[in-house]
Amino acid sequence: MNQIDLNGQVAVITGGAQGIGFAIARRLVASGAKVSLWDMNAGLLDSAAAELGAAATSVVVNITDYAAVEKAVAQTEAEAGPVSILVHSAGIAGKNAPLDDYELEEWRRVIDIDLNGCFYVNRAIVPGMKARNYGRIVNIASIAGKEGNPNAAAYAAAKGGVIAMTKALGKELAKYDIAVNAITPATAKTRILDELKPEFIDYMLSRIPRGRFLEVDEAANMVSWLVSKENSFTTASVFDLSGGRATY
Template sequence: MSTFAGRFAGQTAVITGGASGVGRELAARLTTEGATVSIWDRDECALSEAIQFTGAIHSKVVDVTDAAQISAAALEANTKLGRIDILVVSAGITGPTTTLWDYPPEDWHQVIDVNLNGTYHCCRAVVPYMLKNDYGRIVNISSVAGKEGNPNASAYSTSKAGVIGLTKSLGKELAKTGIRVNCVTPATFRSPILAQLTQGQIDYMLSRIPMGRIGETEEVAALVSWLVSRECSFSTAATFDISGGRTTY
């Protein structure tokens, strides 16, 4: 993992889905680069292990679909860390692999609730703290599925398209402040979320990547670490591709 020592010295970060995958990798990188990090996740056991791996000084077991829980977690993190400079919303689920007409309504609502409503709850809770300091960096993790729509993944594709729309809207609302809001759209990358997919679904997504390989969490974390830095000053309401050439728009 290539890092920039001291890049985030004196800054604080909240990362949801911080117990695994991109969230965990990013938390470790930001800590190494000087940030004080709070990781949120619903998996208490994985969260305990991630604290040791990432060096985060604060953690919170939360359900991102619960607005009251997220508001309380944001207040606690702001109090513990002294401020919130960075928010990365990485928590997400894939849902079933099936056609839309066979998609169970309860699963549809769960995927939308976690991926899209969860992003809304987190941004809504944290932005007021950033506005007080007129500074912040927010990155929402979307997906190439939000751009193209993966077959047999209608809820996931819809939720991730919604995250792109939410990011564009919020970024423009905050454009004249010191807060920047962007999202990234990874293709398939090596993380625990792959366990939620069938091999057929993984093979389909891999076949769409011109580089012919799955991405690594370190590669996504590297892009996000720039987006949450002070250097990212003239990009907001934007979508950044990291897909091995699959989507380049």
């Protein structure tokens, strides 16, 4: 493992109790950071924080509730210190269905969690970074946000929005020592697969030239550099983690 120096840094990781989020938290702690895990699942949060030890705190938060997000920021900074790193990993896959059959409430749910939630978390944390003239943000999008996946229009639309929002925010904050980037993973072996039909999972695997799913530690490796001080120039960019699937 390459050594990344994150000593003195405080990171918020949404969706941090499991999957890619937890793998990133584990890597950041190994690099010297304190982490605050944000998630909806209190039981998973407790076990994840316990595994990470004294460097980890946790907050049960619904990211679709902006007031709750603001309270989570205040709690995190009271317990761990000013937030200098944000990794936004929380999200859902949503149901698989053709667009013309897609349930309206399910569309709204996916957009609310995957896109509005990303906006709320960024909006609540950015002011502190601006005031301190330092920050590193990585929003986890998806290859679906670049290419679209059939029968998953809501998820693709939300992740495409995350990509566009990240690019806009990175340009807004370019005059500060704040880097805002996104990653676009292909499917990883996480619990999000439980939401998807087997034939849809097979389709996504067939689209990956490497012939396998993403390992969560591979995402953590890329993110650990993106949130370091060494990433002092690149911002408003999208980093591919699709195993060769991306066409741009």
